[in-house]
Amino acid sequence: MLRLYRARFSTNVERVALALANKGLEVESVAISYEDRSPVVRVSGQGLVPVLVDGDEVIPDSVHILRYLEAHWPDPPLFPRDAARSAELDVFFDWFNEVWKRAPNAIEDELERDDPDEEQVAQHAARMRASLDRFEALLDGRDHLLGDDFSAADCVAFPFLKYGKLRDRADDELFHRILEDNLRLDGTHPRLSAWIDRVNERPRA
Ligand SMILES: N[C@@H](CCC(=O)N[C@@H](CS)C(=O)NCC(=O)O)C(=O)O
Numbered sequence: 001m002l003r004l005y006r007a008r009f010s011t012n013v014e015r016v017a018l019a020l021a022n023k024g025l026e027v028e029s030v031a032i033s034y035e036d037r038s039p040v041v042r043v044s045g046q047g048l049v050p051v052l053v054d055g056d057e058v059i060p061d062s063v064h065i066l067r068y069l070e071a072h073w074p075d076p077p078l079f080p081r082d083a084a085r086s087a088e089l090d091v092f093f094d095w096f097n098e099v100w101k102r103a104p105n106a107i108e109d110e111l112e113r114d115d116p117d118e119e120q121v122a123q124h125a126a127r128m129r130a131s132l133d134r135f136e137a138l139l140d141g142r143d144h145l146l147g148d149d150f151s152a153a154d155c156v157a158f159p160f161l162k163y164g165k166l167r168d169r170a171d172d173e174l175f176h177r178i179l180e181d182n183l184r185l186d187g188t189h190p191r192l193s194a195w196i197d198r199v200n201e202r203p204r205a
Pocket of ligand 1: 007010011012013034047048049050060061062063
């Protein structure tokens, strides 16, 4: 049985939860709180979730876990089989994690300071807002971010972009409020809005 170390409302855990359920895989969950990460530190030597355990294999990091799942349970596929499409997915992962996420992370860093730089916050907020047009364009003529089919790109982006229209009222994390405040759709970006609804209907482990 696979074991998943998770925390409530974690975006990176939801990436994996989507992939697992869409591959029809079940997991035993170990829920941790950020106040006590000892269970996940004990098993993986670091404190971040998600961590997947499969027998003797311990896999931290959401994208590494998605790749591991694909390598071991290739059907239904979440990664393209041909090299060019697969490289496009790698580019998307890198852009989303290393470029797109920089703005909300920077806003969170500013807001956690005693004296946030409002100008910096406004610039990053404008970048987040502008990125909505790019997602809207990615969905022009297709149902998912990199094509007609649901893929690992959707698993990676959905848990963040969903805050444009969905937030559990019990979820009060600062990072998630930043996503909600700066990605709010309010009737704009109809393709992105429909994609959020479409992916939200999918199961999670
Ligand atoms: N690169 C990692 C990042 C994991 C990560 O930052 N996880 C967050 C939850 S979404 C976490 O464990 N945060 C605990 C903390 O920072 O205190 C991944 O993609 O899985």
